[in-house]
Amino acid sequence: MQRHYYITDDLDDLETVANELEGNGITTPQIHVLSNDDANVENHHLHEVEAVLKKDVVHSMEMGALVGVVLATLVLAVAYLSGWTESAAGWVPFIFLAVVVLGFSTWEGGFKGIQQPHYQLKRFENALRKGKHVFFVDVDPEQESVLERVINSHPQLKPAGVGESTPRWVVQAQKKWTGFVNTMP
Secondary structure, eight states: EEEEEEEESHHHHHHHHHHHHHHHOOOOEEEEEOOOOHHHHHHHOOBOOOHHHTTTTHHHHHHHHHHHHHHHHHHHHHHTTGGGGGGTTTTHHHHHHHHHHHHHHHHHHHHHHHHHBBBTTTHHHHHHHOOOOEEEEEOOOGGHHHHHHHHHTTOOOOOEEEEEOOOHHHHHHHHHHHHHHHHHO
């Protein structure tokens, strides 16, 4: 899948675009709107970006976990190479310390990430401050022509690039979840 970004200031047009895309087989979990005006996005029945996903929590936690793995490995290597594991306590305190270091690094990464915009969406901050909305769609290669046809009939949408999309399995899970929830009384 590939993500296509567009910028506009017209939510009415975005609602029409989203409906046309959905009418042509692109599902709601593939379509998102990033805006500083979440209430108006919701009033237009558009799929807004979740608040937690606007921040860099997940990516920063992953980076923190990588740092934690390196530090935890370093703790265990130093303990082994210095001979400290040969004492009566053995490996237990060093394994515990390594787990604590890994957990703390992951937590610290997430804490840092919650304070900054998502790394993929950071480039749109200026447009968002100006009251514009970022519309993005994750499409499979066979859906590219549908997206292009719909977008070309809406000249107010300005292309803003392509990027990494949500993994296909996540989109499929969201579709199934939505279908499940819609069957509930």
